[in-house]
Amino acid sequence: MESFITTKTAMLPIASMPELLLILLILASAAVHSQTEKREFLALKEEEMELQLLDRELISNLMEYAGELQSKVEVLKRFSEATRTPLQAAKGREEEYLSNPLHSFRLIRHMHEDWRHVEKFMRQPVGQDQIKFIKEMAREFPSKEDADDATEAIYRIIRTYDVPPEDLVQGLIDGVQYNSGSISAIDCFSLGTLHFEWGKYDKAVHWLNHSLTLVKPVYKSVYNVLGFTTSEVHMLLARCYVEMDQEEDARRTLTSHPTLAQHSERLLTLYNNTRHVPVSGDLQPLLPDKFNQMCRSSHQNKPSRLHCRYNATTSPFLRLAPLRMEELSLDPYIVVYHNVLSDAEIAKVEQIAEPLLEHSSVYVAEVKKAIKSKVRTALGAWIPHHEMDASGWTVLQGLYRRIRDITGLNINEQQHLQIIKYGYGGHYDPHFDYFNATVKNTLASGDRMVTVLFYLNDARHGGSTVFTHLQLKVPSERGKVLFWYNMRGESHELDTQTVHGACPVIAGTKSVMSCWIHELDQMFIQPTYRPNNRTFFDELVVKKTN
Numbered sequence: 063m064e065s066f067i068t069t070k071t072a073m074l075p076i077a078s079m080p081e082l083l084l085i086l087l088i089l090a091s092a093a094v095h096s097q098t099e100k101r102e103f104l105a106l107k108e109e110e111m112e113l114q115l116l117d118r119e120l121i122s123n124l125m126e127y128a129g130e131l132q133s134k135v136e137v138l139k140r141f142s143e144a145t146r147t148p149l150q151a152a153k154g155r156e157e158e159y160l161s162n163p164l165h166s167f168r169l170i171r172h173m174h175e176d177w178r179h180v181e182k183f184m185r186q187p188v189g190q191d192q193i194k195f196i197k198e199m200a201r202e203f204p205s206k207e208d209a210d211d212a213t214e215a216i217y218r219i220i221r222t223y224d225v226p227p228e229d230l231v232q233g234l235i236d237g238v239q240y241n242s243g244s245i246s247a248i249d250c251f252s253l254g255t256l257h258f259e260w261g262k263y264d265k266a267v268h269w270l271n272h273s274l275t276l277v278k279p280v281y282k283s284v285y286n287v288l289g290f291t292t293s294e295v296h297m298l299l300a301r302c303y304v305e306m307d308q309e310e311d312a313r314r315t316l317t318s319h320p321t322l323a324q325h326s327e328r329l330l331t332l333y334n335n336t337r338h339v340p341v342s343g344d345l346q347p348l349l350p351d352k353f354n355q356m357c358r359s360s361h362q363n364k365p366s367r368l369h370c371r372y373n374a375t376t377s378p379f380l381r382l383a384p385l386r387m388e389e390l391s392l393d394p395y396i397v398v399y400h401n402v403l404s405d406a407e408i409a410k411v412e413q414i415a416e417p418l419l420e421h422s423s424v425y426v427a428e429v430k431k432a433i434k435s436k437v438r439t440a441l442g443a444w445i446p447h448h449e450m451d452a453s454g455w456t457v458l459q460g461l462y463r464r465i466r467d468i469t470g471l472n473i474n475e476q477q478h479l480q481i482i483k484y485g486y487g488g489h490y491d492p493h494f495d496y497f498n499a500t501v502k503n504t505l506a507s508g509d510r511m512v513t514v515l516f517y518l519n520d521a522r523h524g525g526s527t528v529f530t531h532l533q534l535k536v537p538s539e540r541g542k543v544l545f546w547y548n549m550r551g552e553s554h555e556l557d558t559q560t561v562h563g564a565c566p567v568i569a570g571t572k573s574v575m576s577c578w579i580h581e582l583d584q585m586f587i588q589p590t591y592r593p594n595n596r597t598f599f600d601e602l603v604v605k606k607t608n
Contacts, residue, residue: 101208251290471584
């Protein structure tokens with residue numbers, strides 16, 4: 063966006079720049095206007111496409127405004143040329159020239175009338191319709207929260223897939239080449255600022271330095287309008303060096319900038335006396351190194367001696383239509399079923415869930431409730447839902463039957479399924495699916511014994527499910543189902559080997575549907591409790607006996 067605007071405006075005469083900069087200022091500042099309704103730009107491509115369309119309309123509007131300015135400039139230039147001609151003819155012989163009565167008459171009449179009309183013409187507003195259009199469209203602009211979410215999404219991609227600034231600018235991410243030139247100096251500055259705020263000072267230095275390499279002096283006037291100055295980059299860079307106890311580097315950074323050099327010592331004193339306090343770790347994604355390394359394309363699962371076969375035993379129906387099953391792990395037991403859902407079934411699930419999507423939350427044991435967290439960045443919906451389309455019940459009954467066929471376990475007819483949609487940068491930090499706590503769900507049905515995870519689409523790049531303890535990575539592929547036990551055999555002890563996470567999506571989106579089968583629903587087909595195997599169950603038994 064930055065380079066597009068400046069390239070177009072560079073063709074305009076100098077006289078048009080002040081007004082053009084005014085409209086650019088309106089365009090830049092309008093993003094802070096409040097919105098009446100939260101929009102989801104990361105996970106919903108329809109929203110992003112509408113935003114892109116609006117951007118095109120605004121650029122066309124800007125060019126119309128520039129055209130009106132240009133027309134006004136052309137009139138003024140023609141007037142200047144017409145007025146300059148007799149002055150050039152009189153140059154060096156002014157007295158002789160004015161001795162001609164026609165010349166005298168024209169000069170007096172021209173000075174009395176023409177400049178007054180020119181002054182009125184110059185005062186006439188230009189492009190009011192275009193300015194009004196931008197003001198009206200401002201309510202559709204992303205909010206500050208949206209912009210922060212987008213920056214954090216790129217941060218997760220950068221950190222997980224170890225993308226340096228020079229690769230991101232060239233469009234190279236995790237071995238895949240995307241269009242280059244999409245990242246500007248301002249974009250790099252935003253990423254450097256985020257790294258600084260989160261206390262990643264060494265990484266912030268890389269991004270801020272790269273921001274300076276992308277600055278183009280010819281665009282200085284537009285940078286000023288957009289609130290971006292190299293002095294701001296140098297000051298934040300110096301602060302990073304101070305936080306890293308590299309004061310000489312900080313001093314060199316400040317003295318290298320002409321407007322900061324004379325204030326360098328005062329700024330250094332300020333930075334040393336007011337040390338930065340990073341954003342709390344609770345407000346940042348975890349993204350542990352082991353998880354990040356497994357998400358990268360360089361990680362490959364180790365060869366195993368496990369088999370692929372057709373499962374025809376877990377339900378009578380599978381004798382007629384066996385499912386293709388691939389064993390991934392025996393301890394804990396993890397398998398993948400291929401081609402379980404048809405395209406029509408997936409489309410119906412997405413149709414039901416799409417209107418219900420909202421920011422997903424995660425259960426936090428410390429506060430004993432589900433809250434929005436940086437641990438998972440996605441949209442989610444639960445079905446059945448009271449606002450769900452009536453046709454959804456037929457779809458749900460079919461899904462319940464499919465889950466029984468796959469697992470051979472009982473599933474409560476009131477069981478809720480969760481649909482999760484990840485946009486670019488969307489992820490879920492490593493976690494366990496079981497609660498191991500006394501909450502409403504566990505009191506009623508026990509803990510989550512089994513996870514059944516349906517993949518509703520192909521994630522074009524990124525988005526794999528990784529089991530960090532097992533060094534196992536499962537790509538997101540449309541129509542397949544991942545099935546595993548969260549508990550050990552008959553003892554039902556919680557299996558810590560099942561810790562898993564969802565890698566950040568790089569390109570496209572990732573949609574999954576989760577079903578958790580609870581242990582007390584299996585009480586008539588297998589043992590569900592052994593004394594002392596879990597604290598919250600023992601507490602529950604004591605409460606009931608008392």
